[in-house]
Ligand SMILES: [Zn+2]
């Protein structure tokens with residue numbers, strides 16, 4: 001055996017986590033390693049350890065080639081099955097294949113495989129008809145204990161959400177089914193940089209000019225329509241020219257420059273401002289042969305500038321790149337990391353990699369992925385402890401100047417609770433903590449449900465849609481609906497008076513008598529439970545106590561009242577409203 005590669009400690013850990021997981025489970029698992037962490041070495045080691053046939057799949061031939069080369073560098077022989085590489089070998093114990101080629105030749109994969117490794121596995125969709133799923137399905141028919149392992153740097157995609165459900169550090173990423181069940185190992189980018197495994201990014205903010213994409217409408221994944229982006233950029237040709245002039249100026253001291261454009265039109269415009277002899281443009285429409293040639297010339301430093309539109313984020317490896325210019329918007333921390341990651345490979349004489357964001361993304365490279373589109377430009381990831389189980393959730397939110405969380409967008413705690421050690425619980429899956437930070441109370445049973453729920457989780461009865469409720473109330477003559485801008489409190493004896501202030505100056509009020517236990521209970525269910533953004537639910541026993549802590553009381557979004565003979569009686573307080581009336585009312 002010619003195993004001259006020594007695994008780095010984290011690569012060894014990833015390998016061990018895989019062995020440990022598959023010893024006790026056949027459920028598909030994911031390893032998350034940042035770009036440049038050396039995934040191909042982890043794959044090679046797992047392939048080396050495997051006794052039976054295994055298949056290593058990926059979607060681009062460059063990765064098939066890289067992974068194969070790494071494996072053979074151990075002195076072992078593996079097969080390649082890829083039309084793009086003009087090789088169709090499947091007799092080896094280990095086959096490195098492109099997913100397209102295998103899917104097109106399923107009849108040649110009738111052997112029993114013990115393990116499928118999928119590189120860049122964020123491309124696996126949950127659809128049964130996808131190429132990956134069809135291959136897995138077929139191999140499962142030969143071996144129902146088939147193991148499936150994915151590797152990726154980006155386990156979260158804006159359009160797909162998380163690709164797995166459970167994280168080994170004890171939390172849930174998704175309440176829905178996903179192509180992979182477990183994340184069994186993960187390493188943050190900052191670890192790689194701090195340990196010197198990657199080049200330090202030099203993040204520069206002193207950009208001459210910046211685009212402002214924030215006015216554009218986002219789809220539900222936080223992405224913009226190409227048409228809108230083009231329209232905005234066409235009005236800012238001067239900005240683009242000024243940006244490229246700065247890029248060229250700074251590039252004088254740099255070896256290789258990658259420019260990430262927002263659209264194809266934008267990329268063409270950028271290219272037109274750069275020196276023709278030193279520039280390549282690669283888009284999704286670029287002929288594959290041309291693309292290979294351009295990339296080769298760039299790697300050989302015959303070309304200095306490589307302009308691209310989201311095609312060179314994975315499987316592209318040019319270690320000499322030391323300047324990344326980002327001219328495209330993105331809401332995704334992992335996509336941003338992947339873009340920057342193109343410039344972080346170590347290379348001889350390379351000190352750092354200049355990174356300039358001209359698109360105002362204000363993504364912090366070291367922030368964790370929250371897993372939801374950023375709700376507002378000034379949101380940041382915040383840590384919110386669950387009052388139920390103590391788990392430290394990461395949600396989008398806002399902090400004050402002392403770093404205290406003043407607002408967050410979390411809905412349900414993501415902590416995983418181990419089943420209690422009772423008889424008959426052996427082998428049970430840990431369950432997600434049911435504490436909710438935002439919820440709708442079921443009018444039938446009082447159960448707490450997600451704010452988007454249609455039916456109660458506990459009693460299964462329909463929950464009235466808040467929009468219907470508002471619409472109905474607005475139709476009534478004797479009802480009043482206010483959009484609540486804030487509340488003020490007053491205390492008289494044991495009574496607490498809450499006044500709701502509408503955005504147009506209207507007012508509604510109601511009182512809770514704290515000497516009466518029923519009224520105290522209602523107040524605590526409405527306001528005590530949601531105290532401090534539900535981060536610290538509280539049972540208030542006295543009106544004065546509420547007054548003292550009123551700064552942390554949550555206000556409802558809407559209040560509905562009915563006219564009585566002499567006054568308006570509050571009937572409904574709607575918290576955590578997210579429907580369309582917010583804007584359209
Ligand atoms: Zn919890």
Ligand SMILES: [Zn+2]
Nearest residue numbers: 442445456459
């Ligand atoms: Zn219910």
